[in-house]
Amino acid sequence: AMELWQVPLLFSRLPMFPFFDLAHYVASVMALKEQRGAVEVSVRSPVACWFSAMLYCFGGSVLSSLMLAEPPVAFLAKGTNIILASSVWYLVFYCPEDIFYRCFAFLPLRLLVAGMKEVTRTWKITAGVAHADSHFKDAWLVMVAVGWARGAGGGLISNFEQLVRGVWKPETNELLKMSYPVKVTLIGAVLFTLQHSQYLPIARHNLVFLYTVFLVVSKVTMMLTRSATSPFAPVEAALGHMFFGLQKIPTKVKGEGAASSNGSSVCDPSSSEQHRDGVKKRQAKKTE
Numbered sequence: 001a002m003e004l005w006q007v008p009l010l011f012s013r014l015p016m017f018p019f020f021d022l023a024h025y026v027a028s029v030m031a032l033k034e035q036r037g038a039v040e041v042s043v044r045s046p047v048a049c050w051f052s053a054m055l056y057c058f059g060g061s062v063l064s065s066l067m068l069a070e071p072p073v074a075f076l077a078k079g080t081n082i083i084l085a086s087s088v089w090y091l092v093f094y095c096p097e098d099i100f101y102r103c104f105a106f107l108p109l110r111l112l113v114a115g116m117k118e119v120t121r122t123w124k125i126t127a128g129v130a131h132a133d134s135h136f137k138d139a140w141l142v143m144v145a146v147g148w149a150r151g152a153g154g155g156l157i158s159n160f161e162q163l164v165r166g167v168w169k170p171e172t173n174e175l176l177k178m179s180y181p182v183k184v185t186l187i188g189a190v191l192f193t194l195q196h197s198q199y200l201p202i203a204r205h206n207l208v209f210l211y212t213v214f215l216v217v218s219k220v221t222m223m224l225t226r227s228a229t230s231p232f233a234p235v236e237a238a239l240g241h242m243f244f245g246l247q248k249i250p251t252k253v254k255g256e257g258a259a260s261s262n263g264s265s266v267c268d269p270s271s272s273e274q275h276r277d278g279v280k281k282r283q284a285k286k287t288e
Helices: 006-011 019-033 038-044 046-067 079-094 096-105 107-135 140-156 158-164 180-196 204-225 233-244 251-287
Strands: none
Touching: 006 204, 019 038, 019 046, 019 079, 019 096, 019 107, 038 046, 038 079, 046 079, 046 107, 046 140, 046 158, 079 096, 096 107, 107 140, 107 180, 107 204, 140 158, 140 180, 180 204
16 A cells, blocks of 8 residues: 555656646637637737647747757757647637637646646746756755746746737836746745745655645645735845835925825816806707
8 A cells, every 4th residue: 555655755746748738738828718819810810829829838848958058949949749728729719619628627627737747846836956967066046946937837928929919018027026826936036046045945756745735735825716916025125125225205295296186176166167068958959
């Protein structure tokens, strides 16, 4: 009989291909389809839509390759994965009656796919950290950066992916306002870098198991509760207050704001009087 301590070890040896990779492709392409204007792009330019889907599926590989001065098109050499991801893209966008999308939009299936996608995130982070270490021995920041890029590349290059679809929204930059997956991937990259450098006293397979369980549980919980709030929000607020202080508006800006508010309060009565006069005139016309 299998003992309990063997579970993390066996879990860490799970192959990602084909089932977990397939779940990652399904979740990624479905997320793309739910972006505003994505369906219109799929009708107008299937090539642009396909390229966006590949960036969603393989964005981590593209970004981490760029960071290590490797060919960013290396992911295209994995023919089987490209065919699998392309098949998912075609079925999600062009399946008759939208059957494929509707099937996986069914909540139990969607939760299963989302959970399996989070498993692949852990594998990507660990692969990125190890790959960076092979290029730059014991370079902590490089290992963290490449592990982060490999695990959350799709989010980090979202502005470039949006450009492919003809959308330019610089305010959605992940560095300006990080989404929960990008944050939790950064934390994972730091943890696995410390473990890889033997500064974290825990076996790799145990850390893989615990981190993945946290990812899956938090993701499923957020989907069931339909919450967009990060579980780290209280900690972030406390640390932000501790290290960076309260965000105070400069005195000059405050003065300008007060002046503008005073000005608006002065102008408000006249504007409201004009509005009332206009209403009275319209009512008089109606009665005539």
